[in-house]
Amino acid sequence: MATIAVIGAGLSGLNCSSKLSMNNKVIIFEKSRGCGGRMSNKRLGENQEFIFDHGAQYFTVRDSKFHEFVSDIESEGIVGEWKGKIAVLDDGNISDTHQPDLKRYVGMNGMNSLAKYLSKGLDIRFNTRISHIEKKSPEDKKWILKSESGEVFDGFDIVLVSAPAEQTLSLVKPISDSIASKVESARSAPTWCVLLGLSSPLLLDFDAAFVHNSSLSWISRENSKPNRPNHESWVLHASPQWSTEHLENSPEQVLQLLKDEFVKVTKKDIKDSVVVSFAHRWRFATVPQTIKETCLFDSDLGIGACGDWCGGPRVEGAFLSGLSLADKVNSYLSTKSKY
Numbered sequence: 307m308a309t310i311a312v313i314g315a316g317l318s319g320l321n322c323s324s325k326l327s328m329n330n331k332v333i334i335f336e337k338s339r340g341c342g343g344r345m346s347n348k349r350l351g352e353n354q355e356f357i358f359d360h361g362a363q364y365f366t367v368r369d370s371k372f373h374e375f376v377s378d379i380e381s382e383g384i385v386g387e388w389k390g391k392i393a394v395l396d397d398g399n400i401s402d403t404h405q406p407d408l409k410r411y412v413g414m415n416g417m418n419s420l421a422k423y424l425s426k427g428l429d430i431r432f433n434t435r436i437s438h439i440e441k442k443s444p445e446d447k448k449w450i451l452k453s454e455s456g457e458v459f460d461g462f463d464i465v466l467v468s469a470p471a472e473q474t475l476s477l478v479k480p481i482s483d484s485i486a487s488k489v490e491s492a493r494s495a496p497t498w499c500v501l502l503g504l505s506s507p508l509l510l511d512f513d514a515a516f517v518h519n520s521s522l523s524w525i526s527r528e529n530s531k532p533n534r535p536n537h538e539s540w541v542l543h544a545s546p547q548w549s550t551e552h553l554e555n556s557p558e559q560v561l562q563l564l565k566d567e568f569v570k571v572t573k574k575d576i577k578d579s580v581v582v583s584f585a586h587r588w589r590f591a592t593v594p595q596t597i598k599e600t601c602l603f604d605s606d607l608g609i610g611a612c613g614d615w616c617g618g619p620r621v622e623g624a625f626l627s628g629l630s631l632a633d634k635v636n637s638y639l640s641t642k643s644k645y
């Protein structure tokens with residue numbers, strides 16, 4: 307049995323950990339206070355009555371292994387199909403219905419449901435941002451992790467990093483040239499996100515829309531998703547270009563600018579109906595440039611990496627990347643009798 311550290315409790319890290327924990331000791335280190343990473347939801351309102359998916363909005367299924375997993379958890383009521391009407395808005399006019407036959411899935415209690423399901427029984431150390439990975443000496447077989455707040459975690463045979471590419475790079479660059487040189491070619495882009503809870507329904511002919519020719523790229527009525535409370539809740543995403551240009555703006559400024567744009571593209575007056583509002587910046591939201599490999603593993607050092615920046619820049623890609631890394635580590639361990 308090997309002792310394995312996994313950095314990050316997003317979908318890729320959790321999926322990798324759940325496979326490896328069947329026959330190894332796995333400890334996950336997560337900088338936030340919950341799991342799910344970019345598949346997260348937020349509740350707002352006096353009674354937490356407004357629920358928003360403020361990262362991933364939905365996911366699609368193409369690969370057979372992911373299909374098998376999704377079918378299983380759909381039958382358990384963890385995820386369900388979102389049958390909302392998705393439009394394309396161009397200069398404020400509906401120009402199209404977006405791929406009406408595409409099956410879109412969401413978590414039944416928010417996108418976080420998948421992560422919560424995968425995290426069952428796993429040893430996760432929350433509020434622990436790993437800032438450094440090292441060995442006492444080059445001959446030493448065991449890895450040591452250090453957290454930003456000065457904690458030291460010792461005795462790992464293998465360390466796997468499942469953070470976004472830029473954060474993975476800062477951890478692996480000092481220790482593995484072979485992994486760092488690959489991670490360097492992946493690129494993330496930011497997304498500014500605004501959440502609006504309204505006192506009354508907006509009468510629109512769609513539930514969500516890809517928005518063109520606007521600072522917004524996506525708007526979504528969260529209460530059109532299955533099993534969500536019937537309180538009018540909208541998520542607005544700014545385009546990657548606008549988000550990059552306004553990366554260092556304050557949340558208050560971004561909230562006002564994107565709210566104004568929402569009014570413009572929907573042609574609806576929401577002045578007197580906003581009950582709750584919130585702006586969130588995802589610095590590493592999407593991955594315009596991925597690498598070809600589905601995961602990376604340096605078997606000489608016992609260091610690996612996975613995430614949506616490996617092969618597939620979305621929920622499905624993160625799931626598959628975690629699976630691919632677990633397979634790689636398991637086959638490496640099967641050649642090492644001492645584990």
Ligand SMILES: Cc1cc2nc3c(=O)[nH]c(=O)nc-3n(C[C@H](O)[C@H](O)[C@H](O)COP(=O)(O)OP(=O)(O)OC[C@H]3O[C@@H](n4cnc5c(N)ncnc54)[C@H](O)[C@@H]3O)c2cc1C
Nearest residue numbers: 314316317318337343344362363436469613614620621624
């Ligand atoms: C705004 C937005 C919209 C999106 N829309 C969609 C969509 O509609 N459909 C779709 O399929 N995908 C979408 N995505 C992408 C999808 O969310 C991601 O592809 C997927 O969730 C990535 O999972 P991951 O495990 O690779 O990374 P993450 O979810 O980012 O997980 C990495 C984890 O590592 C942790 N971490 C990082 N550094 C450290 C450290 N040093 N120490 C400890 N922990 C650390 C982070 O806190 C995080 O929990 C969207 C993403 C965003 C942000």
